[in-house]
Amino acid sequence: RMAVGCLVELAFKVASGEIKNGFAVIRPPGHHAEESTAMGFCFFNSVAISAKLLQQKLSVGRIL
Numbered sequence: 001r002m003a004v005g006c007l008v009e010l011a012f013k014v015a016s017g018e019i020k021n022g023f024a025v026i027r028p029p030g031h032h033a034e035e036s037t038a039m040g041f042c043f044f045n046s047v048a049i050s051a052k053l054l055q056q057k058l059s060v061g062r063i064l
Contacts, residue, residue: 001044002026003026003027003044003046004044004046004049004050006024006026007024007026007046007047007049007050008046008049008050008053010022010024011050011051011053011054012053012054012057012058015054015058015060016058026046033045033048035048051063
């Protein structure tokens with residue numbers, strides 16, 4: 001949960017222009033987790049959660 005929260009906070013600060021860019025060194029990275037299934041040591045897909053929240057809260061259309 002802390003890893004997801006850190007990434008979400010960083011993503012919102014970059015998307016809103018508060019900071020120019022950022023790099024999140026977090027564990028677990030979430031790359032094994034599916035949308036609704038934990039896999040390996042990844043309980044949450046932090047990138048997918050951050051992207052979805054950016055779309056919902058800031059109306060971000062495209063995410064790389």
